[in-house]
Amino acid sequence: MKRRIYGIETEYGLLIKEEDFKYGPIDVAVRIKNHIFDQKQGVLDLHYRANDEPPGNGGFLANGGRIYLDMGHLEYASPECSNLVDLITFDRAGDEIVQKALEELGWSEQVAFIKNNVDLETNATFGCHENYLVSRAFQFDNRENLRLLASFLVTRQIYAGAGRTGACNPQPFRDWDDIHQTRKDEEKVNFQISQRADHIPNEFYRWVQYNRAIVNTRDEQLSDPSKYRRIHLLVGDSNMSEFACALKMGTTSLMMELIELGVANPEWILSNSVDTMRDISRDPEFKWEITLRDGKPTTALELQWGMLQAGKKYLAGSSSDADWVLEAWESVLTDMPKGPEALIGRVDWASKYWLLTEFMKSENVGWQDPWIKSLDLEFHNLNKAHGLYWGLEANGDAHRKTSDEAIRFAMSSAPKGTRADGRGELVKTLLECQTGYLIDWIGFRLNKEEPFLMLDPFVSYKKEIQEYLRRMDLQEPFDGKNYFR
Amino acid sequence: MEMNDPLRREEKKESTPDRKDDGPSRPDVSRPGRDDLLKRMKKVDPKQSEKYKQRTGQ
Numbered sequence A: 001m002k003r004r005i006y007g008i009e010t011e012y013g014l015l016i017k018e019e020d021f022k023y024g025p026i027d028v029a030v031r032i033k034n035h036i037f038d039q040k041q042g043v044l045d046l047h048y049r050a051n052d053e054p055p056g057n058g059g060f061l062a063n064g065g066r067i068y069l070d071m072g073h074l075e076y077a078s079p080e081c082s083n084l085v086d087l088i089t090f091d092r093a094g095d096e097i098v099q100k101a102l103e104e105l106g107w108s109e110q111v112a113f114i115k116n117n118v119d120l121e122t123n124a125t126f127g128c129h130e131n132y133l134v135s136r137a138f139q140f141d142n143r144e145n146l147r148l149l150a151s152f153l154v155t156r157q158i159y160a161g162a163g164r165t166g167a168c169n170p171q172p173f174r175d176w177d178d179i180h181q182t183r184k185d186e187e188k189v190n191f192q193i194s195q196r197a198d199h200i201p202n203e204f205y206r207w208v209q210y211n212r213a214i215v216n217t218r219d220e221q222l223s224d225p226s227k228y229r230r231i232h233l234l235v236g237d238s239n240m241s242e243f244a245c246a247l248k249m250g251t252t253s254l255m256m257e258l259i260e261l262g263v264a265n266p267e268w269i270l271s272n273s274v275d276t277m278r279d280i281s282r283d284p285e286f287k288w289e290i291t292l293r294d295g296k297p298t299t300a301l302e303l304q305w306g307m308l309q310a311g312k313k314y315l316a317g318s319s320s321d322a323d324w325v326l327e328a329w330e331s332v333l334t335d336m337p338k339g340p341e342a343l344i345g346r347v348d349w350a351s352k353y354w355l356l357t358e359f360m361k362s363e364n365v366g367w368q369d370p371w372i373k374s375l376d377l378e379f380h381n382l383n384k385a386h387g388l389y390w391g392l393e394a395n396g397d398a399h400r401k402t403s404d405e406a407i408r409f410a411m412s413s414a415p416k417g418t419r420a421d422g423r424g425e426l427v428k429t430l431l432e433c434q435t436g437y438l439i440d441w442i443g444f445r446l447n448k449e450e451p452f453l454m455l456d457p458f459v460s461y462k463k464e465i466q467e468y469l470r471r472m473d474l475q476e477p478f479d480g481k482n483y484f485r
Numbered sequence B: 001m002e003m004n005d006p007l008r009r010e011e012k013k014e015s016t017p018d019r020k021d022d023g024p025s026r027p028d029v030s031r032p033g034r035d036d037l038l039k040r041m042k043k044v045d046p047k048q049s050e051k052y053k054q055r056t057g058q
Helices: A023-036 A084-104 A143-160 A243-263 A275-283 A302-316 A318-336 A348-363 A370-378 A388-394 A404-410 A419-430 A464-471 B004-011 B033-041
Strands: A006-016 A040-046 A058-061 A065-069 A075-077 A111-114 A128-135 A202-205 A215-216 A228-233 A290-293 A297-299 A437-440 A445-447
Touching: A006 A023, A006 A058, A006 A084, A023 A058, A023 A065, A023 A075, A023 A084, A040 A419, A058 A419, A065 A084, A065 A302, A084 A111, A084 A243, A084 A318, A143 A215, A143 A243, A143 A275, A143 A302, A143 A318, A202 A275, A215 A228, A215 A275, A228 A419, A243 A302, A243 A464, A275 A290, A290 A370, A297 A302, A297 A388, A302 A318, A302 A419, A348 A370, A348 B004, A348 B033, A370 A445, A419 A437, A419 A464
Parallel strands: A202 A215
Antiparallel strands: A006 A075, A006 A111, A006 A128, A040 A058, A058 A065, A065 A075, A128 A228, A290 A297, A437 A445
8 A cells, every 4th residue: 555644634523412502503612623722632723724714723733634613613633644544543533632621621421522514404514525646647637537436436436425314305406407307306315325325416526515525625734735735535434433534534545546546447337436336325225236338237346345356456465554454344335234233343334223223113103203312312412421332332332443542642753754753743832832823734834934744644843843843933923913914 | 663652562462353253143142242332322312412503614
């Protein structure tokens, strides 16, 4: 497996459980963000990052990641990670940072963080964004590459989906579109395997809100643009299972590598990826029948087997991560025909489906009972005393990829082997200083000095930053008026 | 690689799939822990989904 930089951005949902709670979800998000920075876990931005990101809207953390407010959601961006264990550890560290803040504020019984991607009542949706650093040679103007990636992303939901009850029935996604003919009648959907499938109307597009695409083509490298491309995907679901998240990111990385090597098979391309995405997600029998571009019928499972075989042929032995992914991928595809119970703890939709169907049998209720929607949400509750996923973990059914000890460490320490390490050093130093600063993913600037650039995400820059900081007067008070020349 | 760094230790320990046993079994009505999970589920407010008022994000 090629060296990769991975990152995950999570937009958290906030459930205000207590009827008369003094704050609404947006106020709660603001206060939790403020609490995290008041506790000196990071440094707030002193500058505008965008029109809707004023100073104080968010900031970088001592672990190299970021917490900020975005479109009414509290969002955590993991630091750049160079392997899957670090990625899962630092993703979970974000969950722990926000949950700990909730508990410290004394609100953990009245408010819950829900790590999902859809409001089941209003169908508002919010994202889990995956970031992969690839070489600049990965061509985005080669539509065959993008179609191959789309075929993979559409079919990976059979193990990467987090599942949801009900559906967001068709709306014309774009003013110039009709509703798809076959979807004009309201489909009755009890359960689907993906949270996001109903919200992705395009195969390729660069927007990140509403007109979302299976392959987001926004070109924002956050690194040296002559060497790298950052593939920023928003098609996937937030995972509760560490195994599922590692498998999702790991298989996607392998698929990108097959494309980069030029060995991805064009016969894998789907006839209509957008419709296929929703058809797979909504299939009540989990047959996941699909049609390829050449008209050949097959299934999502078979297509994934083909991709796995190519991965084994070209990438086996290339790294310990690649070998873990190939073995885990094969184990899941092998067990998939056995049904959801065989996948508990490794595939989120399957865990959720099993829990909900067991509950329905026990309580003699059906899919349309509002309790089922509420349980769907509770699967994603980050509070370990209540959340259903944590019940599976307590039961020994969670397949872990990291440990609680490592997650605690990652709440305040940056990952090694990437520029996040240097950034973490910078943030820890700034927490003790008065100097003015401007920090971004690609570098920083202190007072009126020239910017310190960190264009290569594979370089930690830690020693250089330590040396740079030693030369600076870090007690010079911040002069906001004259800082941004 | 520093041995006192729990992340590094974890990475080394967890470099292969987590379970090496025979894998999950076929459906079993008496799956261990099922009753505890059902108890946890019964405590959930049946109407809490109506209280979840989120804005569309990205």
